[in-house]
Amino acid sequence: MVEGRNRRQALGWMAKGVAGGLAGTGALALSACGPKKPPLRPNLIIWHGFRGAEKASLEKLATIYSGRLKPGQRPVRAVAIPSDAMADKISASVPRGKGPDLFIFGHDRLGGWAEVGDTITPLDFFLDEATKAAFLPHMFEAVTYKNAVWALPFNYKSAALLYNKKLVAKPPETVEEMQDLAIKLTDQARGRFGLAYAYDDFFFHAALMNGYGGGVFDATGKLMLDDPRNIAASDLVQYWRRDLGILPDDPTSSLVASLFNTGRAAMIFNGPWFLGEIAPEIEYGAAVLPRITAANNRPMAPYLAVEAIFMSAGTHDPAEAWAFAKFLTSVEAAKIMAVEGGELPTLRAVYDVPEVAQNPIAQAYKTQALSAVAMPNLPEMTMVWSPADKAMKRVTKLETTSEAAWQDCQREVQAAILALRDGKAS
Incomplete structure (x- = not known):
């Protein structure tokens, strides 16, 4: 890999x-x-x-x-x-x-x-x-x-669920199972977490967004970042951070790797590019991301x-x-x-x-x-990444509501797309 x-x-x-x-x-x-x-x-x-x-x-x-x-x-x-x-x-x-x-x-x-x-x-x-x-x-x-x-x-x-076999005997099949397991395996005072991933990175967050049935563009190519389903997906991350406390405060890729490689993160979301970085002493498994009961039991769907x-x-x-x-x-x-x-x-x-x-x-x-x-693969997608990452950072730092973050993101991306089109037309 x-x-x-x-x-x-x-x-x-x-x-x-x-x-x-x-x-x-x-x-x-x-x-x-x-x-x-x-x-x-x-x-x-x-x-x-x-x-x-x-x-x-x-x-x-x-x-x-x-x-x-x-x-x-x-x-x-x-x-x-x-x-x-x-x-x-x-x-x-x-x-x-x-x-x-x-x-x-x-x-x-x-x-x-x-x-x-x-x-x-x-x-x-x-x-x-x-x-x-x-x-x-x-x-x-x-x-x-x-x-x-x-x-x-x-x-x-794509991302999938990677888990430490010494801590997780059977990978969770639903978000609720994952939450319950993560709560049991989290001890913030000792720097241990049941779940860790770069949750402020829009690429990784897309698994929840898509799982809720949301997305960036609708079937006609219209921008839909402020869709209620996208807001619900971000609300779930805020719930994990604020209410359950199962995620580390600083979700950098280097921290996630360190936590997993030292046995202090039981489950992570990551892709095959990460496999070569896993410490040889960690016995790990891979599984599909869990289903979202609140979204009609749809599976989390990573990019x-x-x-x-x-x-x-x-x-x-x-x-x-x-x-x-x-x-x-x-x-x-x-x-x-x-x-x-x-x-x-x-x-x-x-x-x-x-x-x-x-x-x-x-x-x-x-x-x-x-x-x-x-x-x-729409050309407009290149205009989305930076504003969407910014929205996720605002959401996960609990600086604002999911609704406000995605409404602001929608306006920013739409303005950038219109400006580029106007520039090409002139």
């Missing part, structure tokens, strides 16, 4: 430079001249932001694939790009004909690139229903924008972040690029990425491969993905 890497960097989220991502609200804006094609190179190039075992596994797949090519076909070269610089590099390079044939990146930037029209290529021509059905549910929701599929899902990440394979708009040979992308999502490739790279592939069949089927952590995250919600 991803080790020692900021979670947003690991997933390619929240890249800067969103101007140009709101080119219109109707048909996709296409460049008049189209992207420039790069000079024909001796290799098919794929950019990625992987490191360590993930990087080695992808490079191994490139070697395997290249070794099977017929004479005259271009071998694949995998090029590592720093993940925090990759989005800007793609946006700057591909339209000028200096980018790769393929690249792997988080699905959250998809809408902006699709609107610009000279960066990525839709893949519907290559896809059929049988191909789509081979993937886990929700994966193609993440890479679909305005009824077109713009990337091939490669791997995914699903999909790292997808994009085809550059300027690739010389789309069929050649697609062939390698398709190979990367084969059972053979998915097994290598899962077993050797520590990834969570999007392909259904890989979870039946013995080495993966016998991995309870991978199976738990797969099960969690079934109830997860794909992060919105």
Whole structure:
């Protein structure tokens, strides 16, 4: 899994430079001249932001694939790009004909690139229903924008429940069970907590928000941050903080890691990127997040972040690029990425491969993905993160009511979206 890497960097989220991502609200804006094609190179190039075992596994797949090519076909070269610089590099390079044939990146930037029209290529021509059905549910929701599929899902990440087996014999199935267990295991005077997670981080809070049936945008794309269901979700966090006292006061990621690694946090919400940071002496398990009885028994539904394979708009040979992308999502490739790279592939069949089927952590995250919600890929989503994080900090510091915090957030985000659209129109 991803080790020692900021979670947003690991997933390619929240890249800067969103101007140009709101080119219109109707048909996709296409460049008049189209992207420039790069000079024909001796290799098919794929950019990625992987490191360590993930990087080695992808490079191994490139070697395997290249070794099977017929004479005259271009071998694949995998090029590592720093993940925090990759989005800007793609946006700057591909339209000028200096980018790769393929690249792997988080699905959250998809809408902006699709609107610009000279960066990525839709893949519907290559896809059929049988191909789509081979993937886990929700994966193609993440890479679909305005009824077109713009990337091939490669791997995914979401939060789930991680628990210390010495403290928790059986993971809770409902919020009430989790609360009762957390109360028993909390001793604030000794710095022990039944539950710990970065609860003021909007990404982690989304599991409650979505579980209540709320969200950022409604089905028509209208902003709904001040929806009563979002307010109810924040009220629950305030209840945990103020009334039950089961959460630590300072919910930084470093504190959560320290508490869990020293046996002072029984349960945490975290993603697969955290697994490499768990101390070897901690015997831990993973399970799906509990159901919310007050929300018609709906499960908590964390955000699903999909790292997808994009085809550059300027690739010389789309069929050649697609062939390698398709190979990367084969059972053979998915097994290598899962077993050797520590990834969570999007392909259904890989979870039946013995080495993966016998991995309870991978199976738990797969099960969690079934109830997860794909992060919105609308260009406007980039305007949401900072104000939403600010709203959660106000809520969790008990500075204001949930209703006031989300009403203020709604106004701030709406104003930012309108200002950007007005600037593009002028």
